[in-house]
Amino acid sequence: MIHLPFKASIIVPVYRDWEGLRSLLEALRTQARDDVELIVVDNDPEGQSAPDDLPSPGLEWHIAECATPGSYAARNAGARLARSDFLIFTDADCRPAPGWLTAYLETPKPANALVAGPVIMQAGSNPGEWEIFDTVRGLHQEVFIRHGYAMTANLAVPRAVFDRLGGFDARRLSGGDAEFCRRARRQGHDLLLEPEACVFHPARKTRLELVLKARRIKGGQVATGPITRRILWTLRSLVPPVREMLAYVSSEHPMRWRLIACHVRLMLWSVELHELVRLLLLRQAPERR
CATH class of the missing domain: 3.90.550.10 (Spore Coat Polysaccharide Biosynthesis Protein SpsA; Chain A)
Structure with a gap:
């Protein structure tokens, strides 16, 4: 040994x-x-x-x-x-x-x-x-x-x-x-x-940090791995993140924080949709940062 x-x-x-x-x-x-x-x-x-x-x-x-x-x-x-x-x-x-x-x-x-x-x-x-x-x-x-x-x-x-x-x-x-x-x-x-x-x-303090993370995660979901999982993630990405926002609303944080979280999540969903187009239609490389 x-x-x-x-x-x-x-x-x-x-x-x-x-x-x-x-x-x-x-x-x-x-x-x-x-x-x-x-x-x-x-x-x-x-x-x-x-x-x-x-x-x-x-x-x-x-x-x-x-x-x-x-x-x-x-x-x-x-x-x-x-x-x-x-x-x-x-x-x-x-x-x-x-x-x-x-x-x-x-x-x-x-x-x-x-x-x-x-x-x-x-x-x-x-x-x-x-x-x-x-x-x-x-x-x-x-x-x-x-x-x-x-x-x-x-x-x-x-x-x-x-x-x-x-x-x-x-x-x-x-x-x-x-x-x-x-x-x-x-x-x-x-x-x-x-x-x-x-x-x-x-916690991340800037819009850029959150956007880069959202793009990186979306790339991991739809640009790599088995084709069936990539298709599933692509379809899921097209659905508004209602369940996630409901979890924010039912959390123990102050109500103002919950509403802000829902607003930002919708903004990030639009970023994710744009990333789908960039990755799947334009065939560009995934974000690495």
């Missing part, structure tokens, strides 16, 4: 978000360990160098490069470099809560299970309409798990399972986490929630 030097490897893809990474590194300082490594994968094909003044996360860490476009290709590259039997994925714009690593590493769990933690959306002190929408919409990891998948913003996978599955589909620019989890479940691996392994995610 080969003895690996670390108990876990944290893998973080980054695409020009060095300020986000700076905050993540600072958040990791509170849970410094010598049995965990951090692998940051720079996914910028133009090779813009990382700032020289990034803070130490209190873990052994290094920055690798992956010029292949897409965060899933970058995560695969990080996994190949990992020197442990347990891979923990998060994103440069996430902030691991104190106790995040302890919850993943010290809580007993089945040997071949995928484990995911909550992703808690955070708004600032004086949020605008875009930030309000992103907070009301949220990122409900526990709901996603009930539907058979989890976000790589907060997902842990045994190395043996990851290798057996062949990693993420590197061709995907969006939705690769859902496809990976469903593939794992079809092969008999459980997907479990670890409620104490939380990360925080700042």
Whole structure:
């Protein structure tokens, strides 16, 4: 048996978000360990160098490069470099809560299970309409798990399972986490929630950020994967997001926030319809940012 030097490897893809990474590194300082490594994968094909003044996360860490476009290709590259039997994925714009690593590493769990933690959306002190929408919409990891998948913003996978599955589909620019989890479940691996392994995610503050995300997700839905699923997503995209807006209206947020969320969601639906035209009729490339 080969003895690996670390108990876990944290893998973080980054695409020009060095300020986000700076905050993540600072958040990791509170849970410094010598049995965990951090692998940051720079996914910028133009090779813009990382700032020289990034803070130490209190873990052994290094920055690798992956010029292949897409965060899933970058995560695969990080996994190949990992020197442990347990891979923990998060994103440069996430902030691991104190106790995040302890919850993943010290809580007993089945040997071949995928484990995911909550992703808690955070708004600032004086949020605008875009930030309000992103907070009301949220990122409900526990709901996603009930539907058979989890976000790589907060997902842990045994190395043996990851290798057996062949990693993420590197061709995907969006939705690769859902496809990976469903593939794992079809092969008999459980997907479990670890409620104490939380990360925080700042709500997006600008229209551009939300538009780029909507376009990226739509590309993952209708431009990649099996043809039957792509057709289904195309048809679903043509239906107004009434069910989603009803969920906003019935949430516990202030009524003003609920109404703003519904208004912004309708705006984003128009963005999605335009993206369908761009992808399916004009045959243009999916958004990667």
